[in-house]
Amino acid sequence: MSQLFPRLTDKVLRIALGVVGLMAVTGGGVAAYLLHPEQVDTGYTPKQPIAYSHKLHAGDLGIDCLYCHTSVDKAAFAAVPATETCMNCHDRVKPQHPEIIKIRESYATGNPIPWVKVHKLPDYAYFNHQAHVTAGVSCVSCHGRIDQMIEVKQVEPLSMAWCLNCHRNPAASIRPAELVTKLSWKPDRDPAEIGREIIAAKNIHPPTNCSGCHR
């Protein structure tokens, strides 16, 4: 019986297999890169129902983060403030501004303002603001210069590897607890040195085991 396939077949098959393999590896690599939180999540800037500017309030006017995000040192959630908090000032300040009218409506009707969540973690990651803020991790470490943002944007990937980077080497991100909301704080010496002193004094050892964050 004559040969069914020409002699070349083997070679072609080998090359084809190699090409397919190479494509799979490259495709996988490209997909892994593109789908990484660094690419997908960083830069997320959703449109908010009210054109609230952190730059104006926290930056230009210098209102402390804790004025609105009251539970940040008391609970896991930083808590977006109730409409009532806005009304403390906007009862008198620019009451007729079209954006403020939306706030007044929410206050009058009791309907919540549907803010869009910017910084999202998966449900199985139990991040706790209280633990970080009381240890001396500044808002800026995760949220960036919010006081310079007109629209809030996610600046860090918030991926597990990114979390662990800091949990393994916390010194550079630790500052005196009373300065956590001072986003523009620039120490006059190496911040890691200050961090190391605080870590030693407060006996800070961030968990790197699973149940530290996942329950």
Added chain:
Amino acid sequence: MSSVDPTLVQLSPNSEPRKYWRSLDELANTPKFRDWLHREFPESASELVDDKSRRTMLKLMAASFGLAGLTACRRPEQKILPQSKGIEDYIPGKPQFYATAYTQGGVASGLLVECHDGRPTKIEGNPRHGYSLGSASAFAQASLLNLYDPDRAKYPMKEGVRMKWDDFTVFAQPHFAGLGQGQDLRFLVEPSSSPSLAAVKQHALSKYPGAKWIEYEPLNRDEAIAGAQIAFGQPLEVHHQFEKAEVILSLDFDFLGLDSPTILPVKQFSNARRVESKEDHMSRLYVVEPSYTVTGGMADHRLRSRAADVRTVAAELLKQLGGLTVLNGATTPHGRWIAAAAKDLKAHAGKSLVVAGPRQPAAVHALVALINQQLGNLGQTVTYTKVADGWRPQLEQLKELAADLAAGRVKTLVILGGNPVYTAPTDLALADKFKQVPVSILLSEQDNETAAVVKWALPETHYLETWGDALAADGTPTVQQPMIEPLYEGKSKSELLALLTGYKDKRPYDIVRNQWFASLPGDKEKAWRKALHDGIVESAPKAAPVSATPNAQKVSEAFAALKPAGQGTEVNFFASAGAYDGRFSNNAWMQEAPEPMTKLTWDNAALLSPATAKQLGVESGDLLEIAVGGAKTPMPALIQPGHADNSISISLGYGRTRVGRVGNGVGHNAGAVRTSDAFWFGSGSVAKTGRKYPLSHTQEHFSMEGRPIVREATLEHFHHHPDFAKHAVHVPKLFSLYDEHTYEKGAQWGMVIDLNTCIGCNACVVACQSENNIPVVGKDQVARGREMHWIRLDRYYSNDPNDPQVVTHPMACQQCESAPCEVVCPVAATVHSPEGLNEMAYNRCVGTRYCANNCPYKVRRFNFLEYHKDITEVGKMAHNPDVSVRMRGVMEKCNYCVQRIQEARIAAKADGRRPIRDGEVKTACMQTCPADAIVFGNINDPESRISKLRKQDANYGVLEELNTRPRTTYLAKLRNPNPELA
């Protein structure tokens, strides 16, 4: 292994080997049992569900992959909805705790309920309440699920048509205004101790003097009160001091289990049984009972006896104590047992206690009063208090109502709570009679069998939705505070009654507040706030003990008048550990919690002794037909070692036809053969139907093949050899092939479980389920060995299958220091934490199940299916937001409530970075354990309670010889037998 008897265990070098076994199949070592045991996973646990073929599976997967590509491009938008106006002291995400009251059998237990963002998620006992002392029963825990029951009565219904409350009011107000004196008005009410409801009742009865108020509950304590009526000439409630009693004899009284509406007796009893050093003593318990209860399981001496023969034991006991002879010729074959018990009781006169259960007739209770008087226990370990005025036995009241209904004397019937059509004795035929009433109104939480026969079925609020109050057994007023607005359109009993009768207050809050406000001392507003905070009105007077002497003549007459036990097989009616009387029928947690003795889930059964089964030619799983009087019901047989012969026990609350998707058609209705003549027990007959009925029980799952898992000894043996538990097995010097973890630094968590005080009541199982979002899997999945409970209460029988003893052994992940599961996980989904926890990272788990296979304790649970799939939106509100809900294909197991450890750690850090204090972290099981048998803490702290317990002689680790070095250890079980009966 077949050459060695796997059930024979040598507990100590100087003791006889003892047989431990968990089922009759195991004892007989049948091939079926061996097959079950030796499979890597229980039968068909490893196969896919049968209705999905591999092909459909592939199709589904292909479809979902295709869709996955489309959805992944867009990031789903999530909203944050802050309140418009803030709430004082409310911090989003921080749980809040409020005191409230849970009522069962008209008696209040104080609770502390954890609420997450306005929804109750976890029920704990109120530590300030004298009848809870920080613990909550399995029922109280599970009552949370009743709140979120998707099949609850939600809206007013008129003959099956949904109406509005306004429609009802428009009808009811003129109707009730035209009732005149109320001659043909009847109220049928679930008994309640609520003073505010009593005030509205008072108003209703003064407005309608001709009306009658009938109270009925299928499981009541009337016989005990009637017994006091015989003995003391007045109806009295009896109270026992189990802590003070050194010798206790229980006559058919499951005081540690279902016969006590609160958990105080368990607290008292376990305090008297706890042995922490070899100088400690413990009380001695004798139990006489027909079926095996948790109280019987704790007994040092248990006498199995038909319920009708218990009276003979009581009479013989009184005679042996030198009291009255009331036995007319009847004899008991247990003379030696009774004589020894009598001698023991007498030797502890004034510090002993004889108690009788609610199922025993009044004359036996009266006789027990005489016995306690003879022993000088009255006023010491037994006290009596007055009951509410106008007390009458409930059954008598209900019979009178049935007669009135039959004679057409009732034109308007108002039923407040309960489910009388299902729970009333079957001979009263209430369903047909209710249908004849022109106006019948039902207020009920459940859309139940009674709702089917009334004109108006109105929704009742759950107790966590409304204001109310109730009295604890000693009269302590307990405030019932709502945790959440009514989810549906429910109203409370007093609210509806106020509406119908035009009471001065309309809102439940006003009704309750005005009941107490005037009587509060000092600054009333402040005192009221304190009462709400504490859950109790401390200033209110408690019921004073009545001192009275029993009248021997009257007791003797009543005893002589007792109806003799009938011929034939005795049929006993019990509350069920799952559904109770049917109020938990639609509660999946209770349906799936294994019954403490039979380990039966999702069913009830006719329990009978091995000898009776042999005589009748019956095997477990045979469907029987039980007949009492003219009534019949089918019921599957289940052989219960230690049951009295010639007697069967069936439990109530099953065979529901209208309760909801969980409870409909589960089990068989024992109530169908419960008549007013045989209310607690009676004689009947048993016939085989020739059919089989599958029962799902967990007793053979994860067996442990004849190794000394439970270790027990007598108190005397313990006094001579306090370290007996350590010598039950030879542990050679062991070393590990792997790198060993070091555990010197920081907190190192551990747990000690005291087998001596654990009664096996299921409270921890339900607490764990509630805290950790553990799914319910259903009867079919339990039969395949796929139950998900993280805590397994192993019940071991020992010795004679006809009359065995029982030890309960709680088994959860032992958090081994060198854990066999960790080294086989290919993806490092289960790893060790620096604090000694064996952690599960659910999102890493790929479901190989190697870990479960390699676990010698068999405590790992695998999500074979998507068990959370069918949970309704309202059902999801019961979930604990601090714990991940696990998906299909993921392994899970006990993690020492790591979420509570983290919470305490973060709180301690915020509080000046101090170390976590001893007792600051309580696992859910420890927190709720009524017997305080579970202690959790830091074993690195030499001052912690757990460190002290671990140093005790009786402390041992299970399977230590495998070098697993478990963090959970056990204190060996002790019994205190009477040397005369040994």
